[in-house]
Each structure stands twice: as C-alpha cells, then as structure tokens.
Amino acid sequence: MSARMSLKSDVLVIGGGIAGCATALQLARRGWKVTLLERDQAGVRASGVNFGGVRQNGRDLRELPIAMRARAMWDELPSLIGFDGEFRATGNLRLVSDEDRAVQLDNFFTAATKQGLGLVWLERAELRARYPWLSGKPLRGVLCPNDGHANPRLVGPAFAFAAQESGATIIEHAEITEGWYANATFQLRALDNRTFAAPVLVNCAGAWAGKIAGWFDEPVTLVPEIPQVQVTEPLPYRIEPVLGFVGGDFYLRQTLRGNILFGSGQGRATADALRSQPLPESMKRGAQIAIDFIPDLAHVPIIRTWTGVDGDTSDGVCVVGPSETHPGLFHAFGFNGHGFLLGPAVGAVVTELILDGGTSTDISGLAIDRFRPRRKASAAPARAQHPDEETEASAEENGAQSTDHCPVGVDQHKQAADSQDAAERDQDR
Amino acid sequence: MARSSARILIIGAGPAGLRAAEMLAEAGCSPTLIDEAPRIGGQIYRQPPRVPGFTRTAAELYGAAAERARDLFVTFDRIRNRIDYRPSSLVYDLIDNRVIVASEGKSEEVPFDALILATGAMDRIVPAPGWTLPGVYTVGAAQIALKHQGATIGKRVAFVGIGPLMFLAAHQYAKAGVAPVAVVVPSRFRSFAAAGLRLLQMPREFSLGLHWLLDLKRRGVPILFGHRLAQVLGEETVTGITVRRRGAERAIVCDAVAIGYGLQSETQLADLTGIRFAFDPARRQWLPESDPLGRATGRKDVYLAGDGAGMLGADAAEARGRLAAHALMTDLDISHVTYRPKADLETIARATQLQASLRAAFDLPADFFAAVSDETILCRCEQVPAGELRAIAGLMGAREMNRAKSYSRIGMGRCQGRMCGHAAAEILADKLGVSLDSVGRLRGQPPIKPVSVGTVAERKA
Numbered sequence: 001m002s003a004r005m006s007l008k009s010d011v012l013v014i015g016g017g018i019a020g021c022a023t024a025l026q027l028a029r030r031g032w033k034v035t036l037l038e039r040d041q042a043g044v045r046a047s048g049v050n051f052g053g054v055r056q057n058g059r060d061l062r063e064l065p066i067a068m069r070a071r072a073m074w075d076e077l078p079s080l081i082g083f084d085g086e087f088r089a090t091g092n093l094r095l096v097s098d099e100d101r102a103v104q105l106d107n108f109f110t111a112a113t114k115q116g117l118g119l120v121w122l123e124r125a126e127l128r129a130r131y132p133w134l135s136g137k138p139l140r141g142v143l144c145p146n147d148g149h150a151n152p153r154l155v156g157p158a159f160a161f162a163a164q165e166s167g168a169t170i171i172e173h174a175e176i177t178e179g180w181y182a183n184a185t186f187q188l189r190a191l192d193n194r195t196f197a198a199p200v201l202v203n204c205a206g207a208w209a210g211k212i213a214g215w216f217d218e219p220v221t222l223v224p225e226i227p228q229v230q231v232t233e234p235l236p237y238r239i240e241p242v243l244g245f246v247g248g249d250f251y252l253r254q255t256l257r258g259n260i261l262f263g264s265g266q267g268r269a270t271a272d273a274l275r276s277q278p279l280p281e282s283m284k285r286g287a288q289i290a291i292d293f294i295p296d297l298a299h300v301p302i303i304r305t306w307t308g309v310d311g312d313t314s315d316g317v318c319v320v321g322p323s324e325t326h327p328g329l330f331h332a333f334g335f336n337g338h339g340f341l342l343g344p345a346v347g348a349v350v351t352e353l354i355l356d357g358g359t360s361t362d363i364s365g366l367a368i369d370r371f372r373p374r375r376k377a378s379a380a381p382a383r384a385q386h387p388d389e390e391t392e393a394s395a396e397e398n399g400a401q402s403t404d405h406c407p408v409g410v411d412q413h414k415q416a417a418d419s420q421d422a423a424e425r426d427q428d429r
Numbered sequence: 430m431a432r433s434s435a436r437i438l439i440i441g442a443g444p445a446g447l448r449a450a451e452m453l454a455e456a457g458c459s460p461t462l463i464d465e466a467p468r469i470g471g472q473i474y475r476q477p478p479r480v481p482g483f484t485r486t487a488a489e490l491y492g493a494a495a496e497r498a499r500d501l502f503v504t505f506d507r508i509r510n511r512i513d514y515r516p517s518s519l520v521y522d523l524i525d526n527r528v529i530v531a532s533e534g535k536s537e538e539v540p541f542d543a544l545i546l547a548t549g550a551m552d553r554i555v556p557a558p559g560w561t562l563p564g565v566y567t568v569g570a571a572q573i574a575l576k577h578q579g580a581t582i583g584k585r586v587a588f589v590g591i592g593p594l595m596f597l598a599a600h601q602y603a604k605a606g607v608a609p610v611a612v613v614v615p616s617r618f619r620s621f622a623a624a625g626l627r628l629l630q631m632p633r634e635f636s637l638g639l640h641w642l643l644d645l646k647r648r649g650v651p652i653l654f655g656h657r658l659a660q661v662l663g664e665e666t667v668t669g670i671t672v673r674r675r676g677a678e679r680a681i682v683c684d685a686v687a688i689g690y691g692l693q694s695e696t697q698l699a700d701l702t703g704i705r706f707a708f709d710p711a712r713r714q715w716l717p718e719s720d721p722l723g724r725a726t727g728r729k730d731v732y733l734a735g736d737g738a739g740m741l742g743a744d745a746a747e748a749r750g751r752l753a754a755h756a757l758m759t760d761l762d763i764s765h766v767t768y769r770p771k772a773d774l775e776t777i778a779r780a781t782q783l784q785a786s787l788r789a790a791f792d793l794p795a796d797f798f799a800a801v802s803d804e805t806i807l808c809r810c811e812q813v814p815a816g817e818l819r820a821i822a823g824l825m826g827a828r829e830m831n832r833a834k835s836y837s838r839i840g841m842g843r844c845q846g847r848m849c850g851h852a853a854a855e856i857l858a859d860k861l862g863v864s865l866d867s868v869g870r871l872r873g874q875p876p877i878k879p880v881s882v883g884t885v886a887e888r889k890a
Contacts, residue, residue, distance in 0.1 A: 043825070044835075157825045161824075232882065233879065280527075280529045283875070284888065287885035298881065298882055299882075300882050301879035304841070305876070
C-alpha cells in the first residue's frame with residue numbers, strides 16, 4: 001500500500017521540523033505532491049521546543065542573506081500558516097562584557113550593516129538608560145530592533161498543520177532506516193519496512209541528517225547540541241529584547257506571558273539522542289549568569305526546565321542547497337541551534353531550487369561541499385560568533401518518546417566528531 | 430566499597446521514611462533523612478510549630494491515631510543522633526545517584542548509593558467553576574491548617590469530595606468547634622452503604638468511619654450524598670457554593686470550601702530516577718513500579734515506600750518503610766536484626782483490601798469529568814479552562830498529555846500539573862473516548878517544585 005502511495009509523490013521530505021514542513025508547504029502550494037516522513041511527531045523536536053529567538057543579530061555572515069529573507073517572512077506568517085506564531089519584533093540585544101569580545105561585536109556590526117541589516121550600537125551608559133534592569137557588567141551592545149521572538153511550542157506544529165492543509169501528506173512515526181538511489185529514483189525504507197520512492201528527496205532530518213547525507217555519499221558529521229533552558233514564573237513584561245552574550249554562552253528572554261527563559265550550557269542526551277535531560281550544573285551556571293546580568297532575578301522562582309537535541313556542524317553554519325553527488329537531492333540541516341528563524345525561508349529557497357532550478361537568495365556559503373573530507377580543514381573557516389540564541393531542542397517536554405531501536409546514531413557522529421573536530425570547535429567557542 | 434559505609438538517602442520523614450530510618454539506624458547505618466517540613470511526621474502526623482505556649486496533645490492533634498503518632502515521635506527521638514536529619518529541605522532535582530537540595534536559600538548536592546523514596550501523597554482535585562477563589566482549599570490543606578497552626582480555613586466551611594480523609598477532616602473541624610455547613614459527596618449513598626457494609630470485616634476501620642459519620646450527623650451536619658459541586662460562589666472570596674443533584678441546584682452559604690477527591694501519590698522524584706512506571710487502573714494513576722518489598726523496577730539502588738508508591742494509608746506506610754529498609758540492607762549485605770516481613774506484608778494486604786472497599790464506597794459518577802464545563806478553569810497556574818483542552822484534543826498528535834500540554838499550556842505553570850494533571854488526563858481521555866492510560870502522563874522535569882534563581886545559583890560549601 002505504501003509503495004503505491006509513494007509512487008504518487010513527486011517529492012519526499014525527511015523530517016517534520018519547520019524546515020521540512022515549510023518545504024512541504026511551499027511545494028504543495030505550487031501543486032506538487034509531497035510526502036513528508038517524520039520519525040516522531042511533526043514539529044515536536046527542535047522546531048517545537050526551542051528558545052524561540054528570531055534573530056539575525058550575530059549571525060555568521062554566510063547565513064545572513066537567508067536569515068534576512070526569513071525575517072521578512074515572519075511578518076507574513078498569518079498568510080503562511082494562519083496565525084502570527086506570537087511573533088513580536090521586540091529586538092535582539094547582543095552584549096559584551098570584555099574588550100576582546102567587543103572586537104567580535106564591532107566586526108559583526110560593520111559587516112552586517114554593509115549587508116543592509118539595521119543595527120544600533122549602544123555604549124554602557126545608553127544600555128543602563130534603556131534597560132535599567134541590566135547590571136553594570138555589559139560594556140556595550142548591539143541591538144537589532146527588528147529581531148524578536150515567537151512561540152515555538154505553537155509555531156512548530158503549525159507549520160506541519162499548514163503543510164497538511166495545503167495538501168502535503170505527512171506520515172508520522174515513520175523512521176527511515178535506509179535510503180538509496182536507483183533508476184533516477186530515491187528509495188527509502190522505514191523501520192516497519194514501508195518503502196517510499198520519488199525522483200526528488202529533501203533531507204531536513206535535523207540531528208540525524210548527516211547520516212542520511214552519508215547514504216548518498218556526502219556524509220556530514222553533526223555533533224549533538226543539547227541546550228538546556230530554565231523557565232521562571234511569569235512576571236510583568238519588562239524585558240523586551242531577547243538577550244545574548246557574545247562568547248558568553250548565555251541567552252535570556254521574557255515571553256509575552258511573562259515567563260523569563262534563560263539558559264547556559266548543555267543538558268545531556270541518550271546515546272541515540274532521542275531523549276535528553278537537564279543537568280544540575282547547567283541549571284546552576286545559568287542561574288549564576290542570569291543574576292550576574294539581571295540581579296533582581298535572584299528572587300524569582302524557576303518553575304521548569306527543558307532540554308533538547310539539535311545537530312551542530314563543525315563550522316557552526318547550516319547546510320542548505322543541492323547535493324553534490326545526486327541530482328534531485330537537496331539538503332537543509334545542521335542549524336546549530338539557531339534554525340528557528342530560518343525555517344520559513346528554508347522552505348522557500350529549497351522549493352525554488354527544486355522547481356526553478358535556482359534561488360535569488362545567496363546560499364553560496366551554505367553548500368554541502370565544504371564538508372568534503374579532504375577539503376575539510378581549509379573549507380571550514382572559524383565562525384564569527386557562537387550561535388547562542390535560538391537553541392533548538394527536541395521535544396522532551398512535548399511528547400517525544402524514546403524508542404529502543406534507533407539506527408541513526410548521533411553518538412557515532414559524536415565519536416567521529418570528537419576525534420576530528422574537537423580542536424577547531426573549541427577554538428570557535 | 431564497605432557495605433556498611435553505603436550512603437543511604439531517605440526522602441520524606443512521614444511514617445514510611447521514619448520507619449525506614451529507624452530500621453537502618455538500628456542496624457548501625459546512618460542514613461540521611463531529608464524532609465521538606467520543619468518537623469517530622471509527614472502530612473498525616475504533621476506537628477505544630479515550636480512556639481512557646483502553642484502545644485496540643487497528640488490526642489487532640491491526631492485523635493484515634495495518637496498512639497501511632499506518639500510512637501513515631503519517640504522512635505525518632507531515639508534515633509535522632511544516629512542519622513543525618515535535614516528538615517526544611519526541598520529535594521528539587523535528582524539525576525543519576527545524586528539529589529540537589531534547597532535549604533536556607535542555598536543548594537547542596539547530596540550523593541547516594543541507595544535511595545528510599547517516601548514522598549507521600551496529596552489531594553486529588555476536580556475543578557468546578559470558582560474553585561480558584563480565595564477561601565477554597567484542598568481537604569489536606571484544611572486539615573493541615575488545623576493540625577499545624579490550630580486554625581480553620583473559615584468559620585462556615587463546606588467539605589466537598591470523597592474519601593475517608595474528607596470525613597475525618599470534617600469530623601475534626603466539628604470537634605474544633607467549626608461544624609461544617611455541609612459535606613457534599615458525589616458518590617451515591619447506595620454504593621457507599623453497600624461497600625461500607627463490606628468493611629464490617631475490618632471492625633476497627635468500620636467503627637472509626639461510622640463514628641465520624643454519626644458524630645457529624647449528631648451535630649446536625651448535612652451529609653449530601655449524590656450531590657455534585659456546581660459552583661463556588663463569590664467575587665473576592667468564597668460566599669457560598671451551589672450543589673446539584675439530578676439537575677436541581679441549591680445554594681449553601683459558606684465562607685470557605687475544602688475540596689478533595691481522595692489522594693494521589695507524589696511521584697515527581699520517582700520520575701526523575703528513571704525507574705519504570707505502570708498504570709494502576711484501580712487508582713487511575715501512573716505509579717512507579719516495585720516488587721512487594723519496594724525494590725523499584727529499572728534501578729537497583731532505588732526503593733519505594735509509603736503512599737508515594739500508591740495510596741495505602743499511614744499504617745501500611747510504616748510497614749512499607751520497614752520493608753524497603755529490609756530489602757535495601759539485604760541487597761547491600763548489611764546485617765540487621767532478624768526481621769520477618771510477614772506481619773508487615775499482612776498489614777499491606779489488609780490496607781490494599783481496605784482501599785479497594787473505599788474506592789467502591791466512593792464511586793464517582795461515570796460522567797463526572799465530562800460534566801466539568803468548558804468555562805471551568807482547569808489549570809489554575811496558567812488559567813486554562815477545560816474547554817481549551819477539549820478544543821485541542823486529538824489535534825496534531827494531542828492524544829497524549831505532553832502534546833496536550835504543549836498546545837494548551839495545561840500543567841505548564843508553577844505546579845507542573847501536580848494539581849491539575851489528573852483531572853486534565855481524565856478530561857482528555859473522556860473527550861477522546863479512550864482509556865485513561867492511553868493518554869499517558871506528564872513527564873517530570875526539575876525543579877519538581879519552584880526554587881528561586883538565587884537558591885539554584887548559591888551552592889553550600
């Protein structure tokens with residue numbers, strides 16, 4: 001039955017996160033028959049449980065063009081998915097507390113401004129005047145006023161829902177364990193032996209995408225990233241911009257409901273990366289830094305935490321673009337904990353690549369060929385800044401269940417990554 | 430590792446935790462006993478604060494259970510110097526073989542080689558319009574106000590719900606001079622009486638229950654079987670309730686309401702240990718699983734004791750505390766006095782039978798959760814009405830509690846679903862027309878209770 005169903009598809013998409021669902025949505029709207037395969041539930045992992053930052057500020061410059069396109073699309077969310085996703089452009093403020101990091105901030109400010117990103121430079125006195133709740137610790141900051149935040153808990157599933165409404169077929173609990181290319185067709189087999197086939201395949205499998213790329217001779221090593229976020233009781237809305245600290249691995253925002261979300265450090269995941277849990281050390285570290293920057297937070301109760309799993313590339317920049325090895329194969333993954341903003345544009349860009357043979361958005365820096373093993377060392381420039389805001393997460397809070405038979409072992413990637421990439425990653429951080 | 434030097438941690442100083450501590454101390458171990466309350470006893474034997482002139486006798490405080498309470502307190506005094514007792518300490522996180530404890534505004538990490546969870550139980554709540562008004566308490570809280578502070582929650586108090594605790598608390602209020610204005614019981618009198626008669630096999634419990642009932646009757650307290658709470662009335666605070674029976678409503682004037690539909694186990698820490706849970710269809714709750722002696726399924730170093738592992742009451746809790754300590758010491762080769770579990774296992778069997786009879790006696794109407802109106806606030810922390818949960822039921826995977834939480838915010842607030850989780854699961858299952866177990870349970874995350882950012886940040890040296 002499923003084999004017949006698959007023959008009807010023009011495109012297969014693996015992965016029901018925002019990137020996959022936005023792709024399915026765009027393709028379906030242009031009349032294509034899309035089948036999206038999700039190992040768990042659509043929109044519940046990194047796309048549904050993440051920090052919720054919608055941020056261009058501090059992006060690696062290679063990601064800035066697609067980020068700026070994505071940001072424009074967030075204003076159009078009601079026409080795309082039927083509601084605004086609780087997106088509010090309250091600004092994103094990146095702060096530094098030492099002169100060394102200030103150079104980084106300065107470099108970004110200059111380069112991004114040149115690319116047309118609207119940024120405001122704020123010295124310490126201006127910071128204190130604008131944000132009286134901030135301690136004196138930050139030296140200066142860069143505000144991107146049209147960044148903001150949204151509610152991933154609703155946005156993640158909404159993209160899946162919209163894709164379905166537009167005619168895409170979403171098959172949940174379909175874990176793909178095998179894929180190959182034969183007779184100009186991509187063939188996929190699920191854990192329960194269902195098979196799927198189509199001439200076009202889009203790989204949006206998040207933390208598991210590197211392995212899928214490997215099935216088609218262009219493996220990419222992804223290291224699990226397990227952000228951990230603490231959530232306080234709701235308080236009157238006071239902290240407008242989303243805060244990030246350059247090089248400090250700390251991020252904080254207040255939701256419209258009033259809860260303050262903050263995080264620093266990582267939780268931990270099971271070897272199959274399907275389940276993750278918070279660590280007391282990261283909770284403590286986050287709490288200490290939070291008080292350091294906003295002293296009044298000391299008295300506010302933390303009511304919950306969450307963690308999740310995303311996949312990091314070795315250079316901290318995502319992969320979006322066509323395959324180097326197989327015509328008809330497209331990749332969009334490796335969002336390094338900051339794919340939430342990008343999701344809508346990823347769908348548009350991949351759809352253009354498939355249907356129009358090209359895109360107006362500059363994605364030249366996102367090509368998968370930079371991870372070709374032999375060229376790796378030279379083709380992986382150090383990233384400009386640590387991607388600390390929109391840490392994406394799997395759905396420990398939202399219904400992800402562990403399965404005992406996960407063939408896509410992120411742990412294997414991790415081992416490989418530990419040996420190959422650890423040194424350069426550490427320098428980045 | 431020398432077995433006798435094993436770091437043994439007991440969480441909860443109620444009847445189960447205390448009996449476990451006693452047995453371990455007698456065997457020469459010095460367990461750490463961590464408890465959230467400032468004094469031992471748990472909820473059932475909660476003690477008044479140590480304030481000069483504010484003393485009441487055990488008989489005044491605990492009535493028929495005074496002997497048992499006194500015996501526990503004496504036992505504790507005897508072992509006090511042999512154990513590491515930490516009152517006013519909240520275990521808010523647990524990972525692997527360590528817990529994080531908050532006390533006096535600081536956090537401390539306590540490692541363990543073996544853990545006995547004796548975390549107790551709390552009231553089960555079914556929401557009704559107005560239940561979030563000031564003046565509405567759980568039955569347990571109403572009783573604690575009396576035991577702990579010598580205060581009642583109001584002058585004219587209505588009790589609503591099911592279970593022996595509610596009748597006991599109503600009786601205690603009457604004795605304290607605050608005769609309840611009404612006791613409202615949704616169960617039918619017929620099933621109550623039929624199951625009650627079966628309790629004749631347990632004369633002590635039967636006569637105790639009968640005594641509470643007759644005492645309330647004698648004092649002229651109306652006991653309204655077959656009545657449901659329709660609404661709690663009031664603007665700023667409670668001014669009354671309306672109750673409904675077969676479509677007919679009547680109003681009762683009161684200034685406070687105690688609501689409790691029996692008790693449910695506190696399982697948040699058990700959840701963080703990663704041990705296996707199983708659905709208990711009788712108690713209608715997901716419970717941590719263990720063998721008859723309390724050895725948890727899935728971890729060799731975790732033991733369960735008391736009502737945290739399924740409601741069986743205080744007497745069984747003492748028995749389960751001893752059993753867990755015995756199992757622990759057997760597993761760790763710690764020699765201890767000859768202990769024959771037979772008597773304690775019999776106590777547990779008896780309590781199990783009693784609980785079954787009580788469940789039959791306090792049968793809830795089949796449409797009880799379907800009848801919760803859409804406008805009724807279900808999750809009080811996040812102010813989510815029941816209708817919002819019903820609206821998303823079944824939508825994009827919301828056939829399961831954690832998805833439903835994600836879409837509706839139910840259980841996302843400061844209580845993390847401790848208060849509303851049970852009713853929410855019942856309402857979701859009812860709306861979807863599926864069994865309660867198939868909607869699962871809310872996953873636990875630290876902190877299990879709110880703890881301030883400052884307390885998390887500050888570590889004890």
